[in-house]
Amino acid sequence: MASAPLNELYLAALTISIVFLTVLWYKLTSNISHEEESRLPPGPRGLPIVGFLPFLRPNLHHQLTELSQQYGPIYKLWLGSKLCVVLNSPSLAKEVVRDQDTVFANRDPPIAGLVATYGGLDIAFSPYGSYWRDMRKLFVREMLSNRNLESCYSLRRHEVRKTIRNVHTKFGNPIDIGELAFVTEMNVVMSMIFGSKFVEDMEKHRRDGTEFRDIVIKFLQELGKPNISDFFPMLARFDLQGIQKEMASLLKSVESILDPAINERMKILSNKREGEIQGNEKKDFIQILLELMEQKDIGISVDLVKIKAILLDIVIGGTDSTITTVEWVMTELLNNPEMMSKAQQELKDVVGMSNIVEESHLPELHDLDAVLKETLRLHPALPLLVPKRPSQSAVVGGYTIPEGTKVFLNVYAIHRDPHEWESPLAFQPERFLSRSTNLDFAGNNMKYLPFGSGRRICAGLPLAEKMVMLILASLLHSFDWKLPEGETVDLSEGFGLVIKKSERLFAIPTPRLPNFELYQ
Numbered sequence: 029m030a031s032a033p034l035n036e037l038y039l040a041a042l043t044i045s046i047v048f049l050t051v052l053w054y055k056l057t058s059n060i061s062h063e064e065e066s067r068l069p070p071g072p073r074g075l076p077i078v079g080f081l082p083f084l085r086p087n088l089h090h091q092l093t094e095l096s097q098q099y100g101p102i103y104k105l106w107l108g109s110k111l112c113v114v115l116n117s118p119s120l121a122k123e124v125v126r127d128q129d130t131v132f133a134n135r136d137p138p139i140a141g142l143v144a145t146y147g148g149l150d151i152a153f154s155p156y157g158s159y160w161r162d163m164r165k166l167f168v169r170e171m172l173s174n175r176n177l178e179s180c181y182s183l184r185r186h187e188v189r190k191t192i193r194n195v196h197t198k199f200g201n202p203i204d205i206g207e208l209a210f211v212t213e214m215n216v217v218m219s220m221i222f223g224s225k226f227v228e229d230m231e232k233h234r235r236d237g238t239e240f241r242d243i244v245i246k247f248l249q250e251l252g253k254p255n256i257s258d259f260f261p262m263l264a265r266f267d268l269q270g271i272q273k274e275m276a277s278l279l280k281s282v283e284s285i286l287d288p289a290i291n292e293r294m295k296i297l298s299n300k301r302e303g304e305i306q307g308n309e310k311k312d313f314i315q316i317l318l319e320l321m322e323q324k325d326i327g328i329s330v331d332l333v334k335i336k337a338i339l340l341d342i343v344i345g346g347t348d349s350t351i352t353t354v355e356w357v358m359t360e361l362l363n364n365p366e367m368m369s370k371a372q373q374e375l376k377d378v379v380g381m382s383n384i385v386e387e388s389h390l391p392e393l394h395d396l397d398a399v400l401k402e403t404l405r406l407h408p409a410l411p412l413l414v415p416k417r418p419s420q421s422a423v424v425g426g427y428t429i430p431e432g433t434k435v436f437l438n439v440y441a442i443h444r445d446p447h448e449w450e451s452p453l454a455f456q457p458e459r460f461l462s463r464s465t466n467l468d469f470a471g472n473n474m475k476y477l478p479f480g481s482g483r484r485i486c487a488g489l490p491l492a493e494k495m496v497m498l499i500l501a502s503l504l505h506s507f508d509w510k511l512p513e514g515e516t517v518d519l520s521e522g523f524g525l526v527i528k529k530s531e532r533l534f535a536i537p538t539p540r541l542p543n544f545e546l547y548q
C-alpha cells in the first residue's frame with residue numbers, strides 16, 4: 029500500500045517528462061513561427077509526437093477524402109514532425125497551380141524517392157529551379173517533340189501489333205489485362221529508348237517485359253510505403269524500416285538492365301563518328317541523350333547518371349500509370365457493356381472491319397476518348413498528384429501554409445465532388461462529349477486534373493495519351509471481351525502511389541475481325 033503514492037509520483041513525473049519532451053521536440057524540429065501556427069488550417073488533433081500517423085489507413089486517398097467532409101476543403105495533419113496540408117476543391121487548386129504556381133511547383137519527395145533517383149536528379153522529384161527546367165525542356169522538346177513522336181510511331185505500331193498477334197493465339201482463354209498492357213507498354217518504351225533490336229534481343233534471351241514487372245511493382249510499393257524517415261527526418265539515417273536499403277537494391281536491379289544497354293549504345297555511337305550520323309536519321313531516346321551529353325555548348329550539362337534518372341521516370345513512372353489506366357478502362361467497359369458496344373461501333377465506323385487501327389484514327393474516336401476521360405476522372409492514376417512543398421510561406425484559402433509543408437492536391441476528392449459533378453460516382457462518359465466544356469487533359473479546368481496542372485503537369489502527356497488510346501483501340505477493335513464464367517467486375521482499389529486495382533483483371537477475348545490476316 030505504501031508504494032501507491034510512489035507509483036503515482038512516478039506516473040506524474042513520467043507524464044511531465046513526456047509533455048516536456050514533446051514540447052521540446054516540436055520546438056527543435058519545427059521552423060513554424062508562433063504567428064504562422066495560429067493561422068494554420070483546421071484539422072484532426074492526433075497524438076503528441078506521432079500526430080495523426082497511428083490513424084493512417086492504407087488507402088490514403090480515401091481517408092483524405094473522408095477527412096475533407098469533416099474538416100472542409102483545406103485542412104492540416106501532423107504526420108510525426110511533418111506538417112501536411114490537403115487541398116480538396118477546384119478553387120484551392122487554382123490558387124496553387126495558377127495564382128502561386130512558382131511557389132508550389134516545388135516538390136516534397138519521399139526519402140525512398142531520392143534514393144531511387146540519385147538524389148532527385150530525375151524530372152518528377154527534382155526541386156523547382158534551373159536543373160528541373162533544363163531537364164524538363166530536354167525531355168519535352170528533344171525526346172517527346174511531335175516530330176520525334178511521329179518518327180517513332182512505327183515502333184509503337186510494331187509492339188501493339190505483336191500484342192494483338194499474341195492475344196489471338198490465346199483467344200477463348202482468360203488473359204491478365206494488366207500483364208498484357210505491361211508487356212506492350214514496356215516493349216514500346218524500351219524500343220523507343222533503345223531501339224527495336226534491344227527488345228528483340230531481350231525477348232530472345234527470354235528477358236521480356238515480365239522480368240521487369242516485379243521490379244517496377246516493388247519499386248512503386250516501396251515508394252508508396254509510409255516511411256518513418258519521412259515523418260521524423262532526424263531518424264532518417266537509421267532507416268528503421270529498411271526502405272532506403274531496399275530501394276537502393278531495387279535501383280541496382282534496374283541498373284543491371286539499363287547499364288549494359290547504355291554501354292552498348294555508347295560503343296556503337298563512338299564507332300559511328302560524326303560524319304556518319306545523318307541529320308535525318310531516326311534517333312531513339314538514348315541516342316538523343318548520348319549525343320546531348322557530348323555537346324558542350326548547349327547550356328545543359330548531361331551526364332550518365334542524369335540520363336539514367338530521366339529514363340527511370342519514363343520506364344518506372346510513365347509505364348505504371350499508363351498500364352494502370354488501361355486496366356481501369358477495360359474494367360469499366362466490362363462493367364458497362366453498352367459503353368463497350370458503343371466504343372466498338374465507333375471503331376467499326378472510323379477504322380472499318382477490314383483495317384487495323386492506326387494512330388491517325390485516334391483523333392476521330394470521340395466515344396473512346398470520353399471513356400478514357402471518364403475512367404481517369406473516377407480512377408486518376410495519381411490521386412494526390414506528386415506532393416508539393418512551397419518554396420516559401422504562402423496563404424491559400426485564407427490560411428497560412430508554411431514553407432516546407434507537404435501539400436497534397438486531392439484530385440480524387442475533386443473528381444468525385446457532388447458540387448462539381450452530377451452523379452459523381454456513376455460511370456457516364458457522355459459528360460465528356462459536350463464541346464462546351466474544357467474538360468481535357470491540359471489542366472485548364474480545375475475540376476478535372478488527371479495529369480496535374482501548371483508547371484509540373486505530366487511531362488509525358490503527349491506520349492501517354494497516344495499510347496493508352498492506341499492500345500485500347502487496338503484491343504477493342506480486334507476482339508470482343510467478356511469476363512470468365514461466373515466472375516463479376518471488381519472495382520476495389522489497392523494501396524500505393526498509383527491507384528492500382530486490388531484484384532487483377534482477367535478477360536476472355538474473341539476475334540472480331542473477319543479477316544485472319546489482320547491478326548498476323
Ligand code: HEM
Nearest residue numbers: 152346349350409410413414479480481484486487488492
Ligand atoms: C495515363 C498515363 C499517365 C498519367 C495518368 C500520368 C499522370 C501524371 C501526374 C498526375 C503527374 C504529376 C503532376 C503534378 O504533380 O501536377 C505526372 C508527372 C510526370 N509524368 Fe506522368 N502520367 C502518365 C504517363 C506518363 C508517361 C508515359 C511519362 C513518360 C514518358 C510520364 C512522365 C512524367 C514526368 C516526367 C512527370 C514529372 C513532371 C514534373 O515534375 O515536371 N507520365 N504524371
